């Protein structure tokens with residue numbers, strides 16, 4: 405059987421319920437488009453967009469200095485680091501880990517510096533589902549105030565190679 409062209413008068417203008425559904429879907433497209441810039445300015449879940457350029461080696465040096473000054477423990481060789489409230493904290497993404505584990509206090513504000521040592525990773529804080537891109541060369545500063553206690557998992561949501569699914573980090577809030 406060969407492919408045949410449809411009859412010339414195949415198009416039937418939508419009517420009744422179909423017309424209504426197309427109208428609603430179109431309206432929803434407009435609502436969602438308007439909501440994108442709206443959520444950018446409204447709410448406290450967004451990044452301020454504060455970012456600097458940084459070489460991965462320089463970022464790693466800052467991370468090492470930060471760990472040296474604030475380490476309070478370790479978990480399977482991964483340092484647990486507790487920055488002073490109001491201070492700067494460093495979190496490096498690399499194939500395939502988040503380095504180090506951060507220990508924060510509820511209600512205190514921190515400046516979390518995020519950068520990648522190799523390629524594009526995705527910072528996804530669970531179960532809150534806050535997501536940010538992590539790129540080599542960029543020091544992205546998140547001003548963060550934890551509002552609840554517990555252990556929060558960081559997963560990588562940007563496919564970054566064979567160990568991507570093992571790239572799990574942690575933020576502890578006390």
Ligand SMILES: [Cu+2]
Pocket residue numbers: 498499500524525526560561562563564568571
């Ligand atoms: Cu990754």
